[in-house]
Amino acid sequence: MSTAREQILGNLRKALGRGHLSPDREAQLDARLSASGGAVIPARGRVEGQARITAFCDEAARVGTTVARVPSSAAAPAAVADYLAEHDLAADIRLAPDPFLADLPWSEQAALSTSAGPARPTDTVSVTTATAAAETGTLVLASGPESPTTLNFLPDTHIAVLLAETIVGAYEATWSAVRAADGPLPRVVNWITGPSRTADIEQTLLIGIHGPRRQHIVLIDGQDT
Amino acid sequence: MDATSSAFPENSRRALADERLQEALHRLADGFPARRREAVDRLPEFDQLRAQARAVKDHVLENLDSYLERFAAKVEEAGGHVHWCRDALEARQTVLRICRDAGARTVTKSKSMVGEEIAINEHLEAHGIEPVETDLGEYIIQLRREAPSHLIAPAIHLSKDQVTETFKAAHGEFPVGRRLDEPRAMLDEARTVLRKRFVEADVGITGANMIIAETGTAVVVTNEGNADLTMTLPKVHIAITGIEKVVPTLDDAVTVLRLLARSATGQDVTVYTTFATGPRRDDDVDGPDAFHVVLLDNGRSALMESDFRDILRCIRCGACLNHCPVYSAVGGHAYGWVYSGPMGSVLNPGLVGIEEAHHLPNASTFCGACEEVCPVGIPLPKMLRHWRERAFRARAVGATGRAGMRAWAFLALRPRLYRAVTGAVMAVLGALGRRRGRFRRLPLAGGWTVARDLAAPQGPTFISQWAQRRRERS
Numbered sequence: 022m023s024t025a026r027e028q029i030l031g032n033l034r035k036a037l038g039r040g041h042l043s044p045d046r047e048a049q050l051d052a053r054l055s056a057s058g059g060a061v062i063p064a065r066g067r068v069e070g071q072a073r074i075t076a077f078c079d080e081a082a083r084v085g086t087t088v089a090r091v092p093s094s095a096a097a098p099a100a101v102a103d104y105l106a107e108h109d110l111a112a113d114i115r116l117a118p119d120p121f122l123a124d125l126p127w128s129e130q131a132a133l134s135t136s137a138g139p140a141r142p143t144d145t146v147s148v149t150t151a152t153a154a155a156e157t158g159t160l161v162l163a164s165g166p167e168s169p170t171t172l173n174f175l176p177d178t179h180i181a182v183l184l185a186e187t188i189v190g191a192y193e194a195t196w197s198a199v200r201a202a203d204g205p206l207p208r209v210v211n212w213i214t215g216p217s218r219t220a221d222i223e224q225t226l227l228i229g230i231h232g233p234r235r236q237h238i239v240l241i242d243g244q245d246t
Numbered sequence: 247m248d249a250t251s252s253a254f255p256e257n258s259r260r261a262l263a264d265e266r267l268q269e270a271l272h273r274l275a276d277g278f279p280a281r282r283r284e285a286v287d288r289l290p291e292f293d294q295l296r297a298q299a300r301a302v303k304d305h306v307l308e309n310l311d312s313y314l315e316r317f318a319a320k321v322e323e324a325g326g327h328v329h330w331c332r333d334a335l336e337a338r339q340t341v342l343r344i345c346r347d348a349g350a351r352t353v354t355k356s357k358s359m360v361g362e363e364i365a366i367n368e369h370l371e372a373h374g375i376e377p378v379e380t381d382l383g384e385y386i387i388q389l390r391r392e393a394p395s396h397l398i399a400p401a402i403h404l405s406k407d408q409v410t411e412t413f414k415a416a417h418g419e420f421p422v423g424r425r426l427d428e429p430r431a432m433l434d435e436a437r438t439v440l441r442k443r444f445v446e447a448d449v450g451i452t453g454a455n456m457i458i459a460e461t462g463t464a465v466v467v468t469n470e471g472n473a474d475l476t477m478t479l480p481k482v483h484i485a486i487t488g489i490e491k492v493v494p495t496l497d498d499a500v501t502v503l504r505l506l507a508r509s510a511t512g513q514d515v516t517v518y519t520t521f522a523t524g525p526r527r528d529d530d531v532d533g534p535d536a537f538h539v540v541l542l543d544n545g546r547s548a549l550m551e552s553d554f555r556d557i558l559r560c561i562r563c564g565a566c567l568n569h570c571p572v573y574s575a576v577g578g579h580a581y582g583w584v585y586s587g588p589m590g591s592v593l594n595p596g597l598v599g600i601e602e603a604h605h606l607p608n609a610s611t612f613c614g615a616c617e618e619v620c621p622v623g624i625p626l627p628k629m630l631r632h633w634r635e636r637a638f639r640a641r642a643v644g645a646t647g648r649a650g651m652r653a654w655a656f657l658a659l660r661p662r663l664y665r666a667v668t669g670a671v672m673a674v675l676g677a678l679g680r681r682r683g684r685f686r687r688l689p690l691a692g693g694w695t696v697a698r699d700l701a702a703p704q705g706p707t708f709i710s711q712w713a714q715r716r717r718e719r720s
């Protein structure tokens with residue numbers, strides 16, 4: 022394959038009317054790659070504090086994500102149980118194998134039965150953690166042993182437990198949360214903005230084609246101890 | 247996909263007479279442009295972002311060789327593989343080889359225009375591997391053995407009745423008499439059928455909207471979530487993409503993402519935006535064991551030569567299609583190859599040759615709407631003019647057309663003669679047409695007057711009126 026590679030690169034250099042980039046030029050590109058910022062960040066991504074949380078909730082509502090706000094993480098299992106009861110959904114939930122979720126008082130909710138691990142094709146409700154960007158009401162999930170990707174896509178209902186203080190304004194600010202200091206990115210970073218949708222049949226907007234039919238958030242609003 | 251762009255006139259005639267298609271095209275023209283407008287109005291920084299995205303893309307193209315090498319090195323660092331493919335054949339063979347090595351029987355696919363470009367489905371099928379399209383629109387047209395007719399809405403040309411017929415014929419596992427007249431029911435049926443295919447598949451093939459040099463990442467966006475199931479469940483993920491799709495950094499990708507969905511569907515962002523980097527890590531509990539990126543040239547490096555380089559900035563948003571009066575009248579299939587609308591009329595001649603695609607640069611009213619909405623400021627009309635020149639030089643224009651243009655060029659280069667001849671023609675036409683005010687038929691212009699009348703000239707030519715006025719003023 023190296024011949025194809027050399028030929029493609031050679032053709033590009035020929036079209037650009039030059040040979041390999043000079044070491045100086047390569048160094049400039051290195052610098053550009055490691056610099057951040059300088060970009061146009063929309064004003065709607067530059068909100069702070071309570072206004073940022075409100076902006077996030079408004080944007081999430083626009084795309085059909087529902088949000089339940091609770092005062093503390095201890096109240097999250099009850100909020101999950103309420104949501105499932107309200108929508109008449111089975112109360113078997115698949116939890117992300119995340120210590121934060123494992124520590125929540127699930128056993129206080131008699132109606133719920135929980136297990137943890139990646140999603141199986143039969144799982145109908147998943148609960149994961151997430152961070153978020155207020156800019157467009159977008160959840161951000163990075164894959165890892167505590168955060169299997171299948172949970173975000175296979176079940177009919179995906180519920181994300183979100184700590185208000187982890188909501189950032191603009192997309193740019195999400196990278197630091199998912200990136201190790203200088204290691205590679207996690208295998209997958211998912212931005213999720215609403216439930217799965219399509220308009221492929223006569224441009225009619227329909228919810229729930231391949232990913233979850235319901236996207237719900239339990240937002241823990243900073244009053245936690 | 248075999249090109250039938252040389253049949254554009256016949257294709258168009260058929261399209262204009264197709265009532266169902268015309269209805270579908272009206273729906274499109276009513277929907278996308280208004281929603282785009284709304285989304286743009288909600289983002290005051292839109293034009294600034296456009297300028298920035300354009301600068302990022304131009305910077306990438308200037309340094310494309312280096313960014314591709316950087317990207318490849320990062321993919322390998324993350325445990326993935328990069329395959330450089332000069333043309334469609336090489337790309338097809340590469341994908342087939344990876345599928346065979348994985349012992350694949352079925353392959354799920356999420357929508358990829360590069361996949362169409364290299365006709366990967368036909369190739370896999372011919373070698374006993376079943377490809378299953380999973381984007382709802384692509385799935386429908388795969389069942390119908392049709393090509394996509396729009397960059398982001400591949401089944402835009404179909405009515406829901408046609409989808410009903412298609413599903414009834416294809417889904418033998420459901421009761422024959424079931425009700426299937428509402429889009430909701432069709433969607434639920436497709437979800438059930440495809441869910442099974444997702445779980446069974448051995449390899450998942452996606453496109454990539456961008457690739458990122460900084461991290462070796464493939465960015466894939468969908469609204470359905472089909473790309474995510476495609477790349478997460480099978481053992482192997484293959485992302486196929488063009489060499490021009492690289493951007494330097496994650497932040498640069500963000501700039502493009504802020505423009506992409508707004509320009510395409512009028513959403514602020516697609517439902518799912520996925521950044522995939524390498525295969526499953528040692529401690530991961532799901533995800534593919536192998537991650538391959540197929541980088542396709544297929545004529546792109548040749549387009550880097552001055553006149554057409556700008557089209558390589560294209561982010562495939564479809565806005566130029568949605569705003570094009572010609573696309574809105576004839577739909578995507580008339581263009582006769584993978585890409586359609588203004589961007590297709592510029593790109594296809596570069597990829598399949600101007601001889602095959604010589605009609606496409608003429609499929610334009612030069613209204614300029616495409617350039618106005620293009621999020622990366624591609625001067626589409628200017629490039630269509632360049633292709634017209636090349637078509638002429640390549641003798642792809644017929645003898646009468648060439649003779650006519652030569653005659654016109656002869657006159658246009660001789661201003662005095664031009665004025666004399668046009669003045670005489672105006673006088674003659676004016677005199678002949680005085681009674682009716684218009685002509686039903688004209689010698690040498692029979693094609694033009696078949697569908698319209700030519701208004702008779704009402705006086706002297708513009709040039710002589712202008713000269714007259716200047717004389718009067720001074």
Ligand code: SF4
Pocket residue numbers: 509559560561562563564565566567589616619620621622623624
């Ligand atoms: S040419 Fe511009 S408007 Fe057309 S698809 Fe490409 S980026 Fe979008």
